[in-house]
Amino acid sequence: MxxxxxxxxxxxxIAMAVFGSATExxxxxxxxxxxxxxxxQAPHQLPAVTLEDQDGRSFSLDSLQGRVVLIEFIYTxxxxxxxxxxxxxxxxxxALPGTxxxxxxxDIEHDGRAELRRYADSHGADGDxxxxxxxxxxxxxxxxxxxxxVVVIADGWGGYxxxxxxHLLDRHGRLVxxxxxxxxxxxxxxxxxxxxx
Amino acid sequence: MAEILNLIPSFRRIAMGAGxxxxxxxxxLREVLEQDMTRHMLIQLPFLVLAGWLLIPAAAASCRFxxxxxxxxxxxxxxxxxxxxxxxxxxxxDNAIALPVFEIAKFISLPLLVGVPLGCCWPRMPMxxxxxxxxxxVSMLGIAGWLYLAAPVRVCVFYLSDQQEAVGRLLLCLAGAxxxxxxxxxxxxxxxxxxxxx
Numbered sequence: 001m002x003x004x005x006x007x008x009x010x011x012x013x014i015a016m017a018v019f020g021s022a023t024e025x026x027x028x029x030x031x032x033x034x035x036x037x038x039x040x041q042a043p044h045q046l047p048a049v050t051l052e053d054q055d056g057r058s059f060s061l062d063s064l065q066g067r068v069v070l071i072e073f074i075y076t077x078x079x080x081x082x083x084x085x086x087x088x089x090x091x092x093x094x095a096l097p098g099t100x101x102x103x104x105x106x107d108i109e110h111d112g113r114a115e116l117r118r119y120a121d122s123h124g125a126d127g128d129x130x131x132x133x134x135x136x137x138x139x140x141x142x143x144x145x146x147x148x149x150v151v152v153i154a155d156g157w158g159g160y161x162x163x164x165x166x167h168l169l170d171r172h173g174r175l176v177x178x179x180x181x182x183x184x185x186x187x188x189x190x191x192x193x194x195x196x197x
Numbered sequence: 198m199a200e201i202l203n204l205i206p207s208f209r210r211i212a213m214g215a216g217x218x219x220x221x222x223x224x225x226l227r228e229v230l231e232q233d234m235t236r237h238m239l240i241q242l243p244f245l246v247l248a249g250w251l252l253i254p255a256a257a258a259s260c261r262f263x264x265x266x267x268x269x270x271x272x273x274x275x276x277x278x279x280x281x282x283x284x285x286x287x288x289x290x291d292n293a294i295a296l297p298v299f300e301i302a303k304f305i306s307l308p309l310l311v312g313v314p315l316g317c318c319w320p321r322m323p324m325x326x327x328x329x330x331x332x333x334x335v336s337m338l339g340i341a342g343w344l345y346l347a348a349p350v351r352v353c354v355f356y357l358s359d360q361q362e363a364v365g366r367l368l369l370c371l372a373g374a375x376x377x378x379x380x381x382x383x384x385x386x387x388x389x390x391x392x393x394x395x
Contacts (some may be wrong), residue, residue, distance in 0.1 A: 002267060007272040015279035022286060031291040031354045151354040161357050164350075 026043055032163055035149035037179040043174040046147045051104065051133040051138040054116040054125065062173065068170040068194050069100045072181075073150050073162060075107035076119040081164040086123035088166070093130050095188050098195055099132035103155055106152050107160065108134050108141055148175065165176040204364055207254065214308075221245055222241030222304060231294055234353065234360040238332065239367055242284060242307060249312020252284030258320045270318030274330060277318075280310035287352035293354045335372050 028034045048062040072089060074082035085169060089101050103125065105111040111119075111134055119125070120132040135141045145152065152162040168177040168191060179190050220226060221244055230241040257263060259271075267273050283289055285304060292299035322330070345365030351358050 001268060004268040004272060007266055008275055011272050011276050011279070017282075018283065019279075022283065022289060028288065030287045030352050031295075031348070036286055064357075153355060153357065155357055161351065162352060 029150075032165075035163070036104070036165075037150075039178050041176050044147075045141070045173055045174040046169070046175055047143045049144050050099075050136045052113070053131040053135045054113065055127050055131040056113050064100055064102075064165070064169070065173040066171055066192070067100045068098070068171060069102055069173075070096075070191065071078060071102045071104060071148070071167040071169065072165075073084060073106055073145070073148070073152075073167075074103050074119070075105050076111050076115045076162055077107070078159060080116040081162075085164060085166075085181055086119070088184060088187070089130060090187070091184060092191075093124075093126075095184075096195065097129075097193055099129070099191065101125070103130070103132045104136040104144070105140060106145060106150070106162070108138055149178075158187075171197070174190050210251050210254070213379040215247050217244060217251065218248040218308060219250065220306075229378075232262065234290075234364050235367060239371075240363055242303075245307035246281070246303065246312040246315070250306025250316040251312075252308065253313045253316040255316075257317050263317060266322070267318060268324055269326060270321040271326065273314035273318030274322060274326070277311045278330070278333075280306050282337075285337075291353050291355055315338040331375070335375050335379075338368050338372035338375070342366065342370075342372060 023029055024034060024037050028037050038174065046061055048060050050058055050060050052058050069091065071087070072082075072085045074085060076082070086103070089103060090100070095102055104117070105116065105119075116132045116134060120127065120130075124130075125132050130195050135144060148167055152160050155161050166179045166181050166187060167175055168179060170176045171194075176194070178188060179187050181187060212349070219231075221241060227241075263273075284293075284307065289299065289303075293303045294300075319367045342365045345352065345361050345368065347365075348361065351361055353361070
């Protein structure tokens with residue numbers, strides 16, 4: 001009887017340890033949660049890829065250092081989430097002057113300069129504080145998405161589903177937070193301290 | 198000696214278990230099953246468990262070592278329960294797709310830590326224990342199904358939101374079906390032991 005009890009307790013203890021490590025100490029249960037927790041614990045630089053915006057200007061992600069940058073990943077044909085993200089950025093542009101807003105398209109097959117331009121116009125991106133961009137070189141896309149931890153999957157209807165979130169880079173260009181875009185007031189509260197520092 | 202002989206499984210059973218495992222491990226079938234959340238969770242995972250169940254001989258349940266160390270089969274059922282719960286974490290499911298190490302761990306742990314202990318310990322579990330486990334399985338499936346249906350976001354980065362909803366609905370159906378089966382057994386009175394001796 002004691003042996004059975006001992007064995008059952010051992011199993012329970014081992015399972016607790018395994019579950020603890022699988023959930024970062026019972027904090028996260030999804031890959032998205034783990035991605036956000038990892039960034040909070042250990043901020044890191046995104047790869048210094050070259051982007052091209054809606055006006056055809058090329059710039060490196062590096063060149064934005066010294067500013068607080070908010071990045072969303074989108075594709076311009078997206079009827080749902082990206083459109084909502086666009087609206088969020090439009091409101092952020094008014095609420096948080098001084099931040100750089102960057103909408104990066106991962107659909108580089110389809111999104112050329114004209115498509116970026118159209119997305120920018122329909123959401124009110126000015127091309128200065130808010131730029132809609134895409135990686136210039138196709139081979140840069142993978143490392144950029146991997147660096148941010150974004151997974152894009154085809155939805156079977158010619159579109160995509162992807163982690164919808166706002167990625168916050170601090171003044172040193174480090175990815176320090178990954179935030180929900182809803183509710184907006186919480187997002188603004190989260191970003192504001194980084195603007196002061 | 199008889200005990201050791203009893204431990205040798207019937208050839209057919211072990212061949213079926215090993216065959217099932219190998220078929221599931223075939224790269225083309227793996228890809229097909231893992232492409233879709235429903236197929237991954239409700240076909241591949243249960244069949245891996247079944248492969249483990251088949252691999253263990255019926256006599257193992259009464260083997261002396263097993264009886265001494267796990268008198269009512271509680272530790273075994275606990276192991277099976279917790280190992281299965283691990284693969285119900287959305288993050289584990291994603292990891293199995295993204296990282297080969299986790300995929301291998303899945304293919305080892307589900308037969309070995311869920312199927313084998315289930316086959317070994319379930320027959321020895323007292324009625325009270327069985328009832329407890331069944332009640333938990335039904336409520337766990339129900340809650341998981343409801344969560345998947347109600348979640349405003351995708352829980353797995355590798356699966357689409359409509360697949361998640363389909364899994365949610367199927368989990369709820371499964372919980373309902375198990376409840377009905379239990380009720381049927383309790384009131385209509387299907388007794389496996391009676392059926393065997395008849």
